[in-house]
Amino acid sequence: MECIRVTLEKPRKYSYEILIGEDIVDRKGWITTVKNHADRYVIITDSNVNPLYGKMVRARLGETALPVDIVEIPAGESSKSLNTVLDVARQLVRLKVSRKSLLIALGGGVVGDVAGFIASIYMRSIPYVQIPTTLLAQVDSSVGGKTGVDLPEGKNLLGTFYQPKAVYIDLSFLKTLSDRDFANGLAEIIKYGIIGDNNLFEFLESESDGIKKRNPSLMKSLVGRSCKIKADIVEMDEKELGLRRILNFGHTLGHALEAATDYGLSHGEAVSIGMVGAAKISHRLDHLDGASCQRIVDLIKDYHLPTKIPAGLKTAQIMGFMATDKKAVGGQVHFVLVKKIGAPFVTPDIPSGVVEGTIEELQG
Numbered sequence: 001m002e003c004i005r006v007t008l009e010k011p012r013k014y015s016y017e018i019l020i021g022e023d024i025v026d027r028k029g030w031i032t033t034v035k036n037h038a039d040r041y042v043i044i045t046d047s048n049v050n051p052l053y054g055k056m057v058r059a060r061l062g063e064t065a066l067p068v069d070i071v072e073i074p075a076g077e078s079s080k081s082l083n084t085v086l087d088v089a090r091q092l093v094r095l096k097v098s099r100k101s102l103l104i105a106l107g108g109g110v111v112g113d114v115a116g117f118i119a120s121i122y123m124r125s126i127p128y129v130q131i132p133t134t135l136l137a138q139v140d141s142s143v144g145g146k147t148g149v150d151l152p153e154g155k156n157l158l159g160t161f162y163q164p165k166a167v168y169i170d171l172s173f174l175k176t177l178s179d180r181d182f183a184n185g186l187a188e189i190i191k192y193g194i195i196g197d198n199n200l201f202e203f204l205e206s207e208s209d210g211i212k213k214r215n216p217s218l219m220k221s222l223v224g225r226s227c228k229i230k231a232d233i234v235e236m237d238e239k240e241l242g243l244r245r246i247l248n249f250g251h252t253l254g255h256a257l258e259a260a261t262d263y264g265l266s267h268g269e270a271v272s273i274g275m276v277g278a279a280k281i282s283h284r285l286d287h288l289d290g291a292s293c294q295r296i297v298d299l300i301k302d303y304h305l306p307t308k309i310p311a312g313l314k315t316a317q318i319m320g321f322m323a324t325d326k327k328a329v330g331g332q333v334h335f336v337l338v339k340k341i342g343a344p345f346v347t348p349d350i351p352s353g354v355v356e357g358t359i360e361e362l363q364g
Ligand SMILES: NC(=O)c1ccc[n+]([C@@H]2O[C@H](COP(=O)([O-])OP(=O)(O)OC[C@H]3O[C@@H](n4cnc5c(N)ncnc54)[C@H](O)[C@@H]3O)[C@@H](O)[C@H]2O)c1
Pocket: 046, 047, 048, 049, 052, 075, 076, 077, 080, 107, 108, 109, 110, 111, 113, 133, 134, 135, 136, 137, 140, 141, 142, 143, 144, 145, 146, 147, 155, 156, 173, 174, 175, 176, 177, 178, 181, 184
């Protein structure tokens, strides 16, 4: 029997830079930072972002004298489907996109996840860069290389780990974002403060008035600090085999609430309630002191994010959705808890009744 070993070692070429600034994409010099010797560019964007920024990004890329095309997908989560993947891939074939071409994901997390997934499978992978335009995409989905689409059976069930060549975070895109989408991103930033950095948590507490007004220098600091936390975690655990799971703080209950409300709650709203749940479970189990638990609840409230489960949802229904969480290991639901702000840990070891009791408390 012949045995052929294929030993893969993560090469340095997978490293990439995240550039953060105001109006960076609209600057003439930006194009020199797109360090890819592409033969053409294809911008993948959505039907809301294209009319706002498609023309500007196309014009900047056009300064390279290389062909630039735009492929638009309908805005919204329903575009995270295999149908969209097939539709876009066939358009890429018609545009004669080759492995030397560069895909540009211009949009929120939906565009980033779809474009990244296509880049990872089209012609067995072609390079792509991320230009995230929502706060959530800037601090979360554009960093780390998780790509994917949904199936009717659940979110993100088909996907790959495929890192972009670069991430360009232009804070000026935030000006046109709706309040609800802005709050969605803030929920993830609050999460970084709780799991990764007590100083960031304090900054969120002390600067909340300016942050809520989207003050540019405060936003630059927030986005930079959040990306650094995520990048550090991804560097240590790219494929979510261990440490990266702490990024799911608030998501175990959050995902169940999103599904139980049939996505009536936005992701950030559901995660906010989930973070309150995780803090309260941490406190009930004597890991987290009462004052820190209250600070977490107060911070979430301060950013006008919800801290209570909407009326009408039954505990058993929520527990049922949690049991089918795709991140359950061996049928056991894992929770990310905290010992103090900035000190998270993952555990499957939650005594029965504690989760149910917490859900009931959040319904009150
Ligand atoms: N890959 C990852 O690691 C990861 C992490 C977190 C979330 N996600 C995924 O991200 C998705 C959610 O991302 P999202 O919240 O950015 O949603 P989204 O991409 O649907 O964007 C939200 C809305 O904002 C619009 N929009 C985008 N930029 C805008 C701008 N600058 N001005 C005005 N409107 C703008 C979009 O058209 C859309 O209507 C989910 O599918 C989720 O699964 C992925």
